[in-house]
Amino acid sequence: MWLINSMPSSMKALLCFTCVLIITSIMIWLLNPVIIPVLVSLVLYVCLLPLHDWLTNLGWRRDLSALAILLLIMFMLLVPGSLLLGAFNEQAILWQSKASTAGQSLNQLLEVISNQLAQWQFHMEVEQLKANILSSFTSGEGGLLSSLSNVIMSVSSSLLLVPFITFFLLRDFESLRNKMLDALPNKHYELGWLIYFKVANQTQGYVRAVLIQQSILALVASIGFWIAGFESPVILGLIAGVLGLIPYVGPALGLIPPFYLVLANQPVNYDAMYAAVLVIGMAYLIDNLLVIPLIVARFANLHPLVALLSIIIFGNFFGILGMMAAIPSLAIANIVYSQFLLSFNPKKFHALIA
């Protein structure tokens, strides 16, 4: 205790932050088998909370309101959602079967590019590059198609669990939260609530705004792909919307499925590639000009390099889900650490308020 008291405030904050980090990591590790349904349920909880509050304010009982919302989820989201996921999986299997055709087309395309580069005294190992691209796209565990397909299949297989977790979150989350925060020692009671509310406010705002943003992105991209004459424009638009959840690298990843589709169909229509770039470019232009400055920048307040590195590191450890969760996780860590720092350093707090 004497050692902790004699520590500088930044060290105390770091120590508390490390404790929180360890507890969170243990909780994530424990929840690992059900992490996807829990995350989807939390997102649904955040989206449906205003409706739940509205119903309870009208005088509905909490469990009745949660039950009504559970039924609403089942009929409004699950039925069309399951149909859409089934269609996507069929499409993913079809795309995987066209891998050899896409490989041949890619070979031809790379030969053309290689010849063009050779004229400018640049040399490219076509075979190796082709092998790398195709393996990263289609091969077993690490392939993009199988990885996306795995995420979609995990989500769809856990769809049955999601409404029930959401129901219990809507009904009992607040009382559970209160019980957990009430267990804090008196000295840290107010600080605990303050950190919780800051994190909850920011995260709820971020989740709602990002869902709206990605829906707009998916809609614009779907319309664009439909106009450009692509097959399955809705699925391509949805993939662009989902991959758009990954900041910075999302647009590039969103281009891969339409490119692949162009290469997988003979004869290859290279103009469609330009069209795909145009569609994704326009969708992201609208997204970047209208939505991102209002959401990501305000929420995260992170240096682009830090954000980019965090996406790569989280992606390396946790795959596509990790890439999506990188920015919000880092922003939450930033809030928690800053709040610890302020609470252990009242002078800084006074200066900040002044």
Next chain:
Amino acid sequence: MTHSPFWQNLFRPPHKQKQHICDLWLATPIFKGISRRQCKSLVAEMAVRRYQYDEAIFNQGDVGIGTALIIKGSVQICSGNKVLATMEEGDFFGEIALVIEAPRTATAIAHSDVEMVFFLRPQLESLLSQAPRQGAKIMQNLARVMANRLGSSNALLEAMHADD
């Protein structure tokens, strides 16, 4: 060890004092004009905290997030070594933190074994968005309370200057 406030807060028996807490809040100027139903739903989210004699409830400069109502016992409000006020059952303090995120302006210390509840700023914010009329009423009451306290402080300062 079982008398430690930490264990009492963790394993306290289900208390049957929500009605009493509701009555105490409704008697304060902050909750003047607020319906009993609304008060009950706010009190349902408040947890009773227990403090031992001489335990600091908060220190000057600490992060504050809400106002505290004393249910049992007494609390001394101090600045440095000087005791500014002694609060008893039914009194509330720390209301500035309900309005702005500012450091606590004084230290509150339990003068006996104390039971109290906190009304937190996020609760007020959520009330403002869910029941704006009731939330606005509380904000108006808070403004009155703080204006009165500012008036008292000014009178005290004037008296001090007059003594000089």
